[in-house]
Amino acid sequence: MELLLTYDVSTTTPAGRNRLRRVAKLCEGYGMRVQKSVFEIVCTEPELLTLIDKVQRIIDHDEDSIRIYRVPKGSxxxxxxxGTAKPLPHDDALIL
Amino acid sequence: MELLLTYDVSTTTPAGRNRLRRVAKLCEGYGMRVQKSVFEIVCTEPELLTLIDKVQRIIDHDEDSIRIYRVPKGSxxxxxxxGTAKPLPHDDALIL
Incomplete structure (x- = not known):
């Protein structure tokens, strides 16, 4: 399935920037970082559950916000x- | 139709923050700002063309990035x- 994960985090603090880096690293194992805090994810249902579990361990639940949208295949x-937005190839997306 | 507009802009500069405010104000006429630079938009095809035209006049095409994803009805x-993410009611979305 194809998903869009958007992550609102304050990047004015070192801790926030660190969390964004860790979420980005995690998400890049499932797809592409297309904007600072927007990720195009390609994964199965079980992999999504694993991703959600890992993301929840990284973010600050009182400060950060994660939204995961399911989008149609091919979106x-x-x-x-x-502007500077570019299409990104998904065929070599790493599924860990 | 339902769309997700994501806007990557550098908010470390006054000019970038101003552009984000203007894009946010524009998009809020079509839907909801659900994260700093993520907007849930509800509009018709003609309204989308108007929105795209207006957004393109605001952003810095060399620095900013806009991505617009079509999402299924009900997404x-x-x-x-x-984290702090909350569902937002769309029924009173203003269509200008």
């Missing part, structure tokens, strides 16, 4: 982009 | 949220 190829 | 009610 990553039909996304409309403006 | 905003099935989004999975963690």
């Amino acid at each position: 990553f190829r039909t996304v409309r982009m403006f | 905003f009610r099935t989004v999975r949220m963690f």
Whole structure:
């Protein structure tokens, strides 16, 4: 399945920047970081449960916000982009 | 239709913060700001074209990045949220 994970974290603090790095590293095992805190994820249901479990251990539940949207298959190829946004190839997405 | 607009802008500069505010104000006429730079949009195809035109006049095309994903009807009610993320009611979304 294809998902969009968006992560709102305060990057004005070292701790926030560190959490964003760790979430980014984790998500990049399942897909692509397409913006600072937006990730295009390709995974199975069990892998999603693992990802959610790991993400929940990283974020600060009182400060950070994670939203995970299910998007139709192929959405990553039909996304409309403006400015510096670029399409990113998903075929070599690492599934760990 | 339902869309997710994500906006990557550097908020370390006054100009970037100003652009984010203007994009947020614009998008809030079509839906909800659910995270600092993530907007849940409900609009028609013609309204989307107007929104895209207006957004393109605000952003810095060399620095900022906009991605617009089409999501299935009802996605905003099935989004999975963690941390401080909250569901937001869309029924009174203003369509300008």
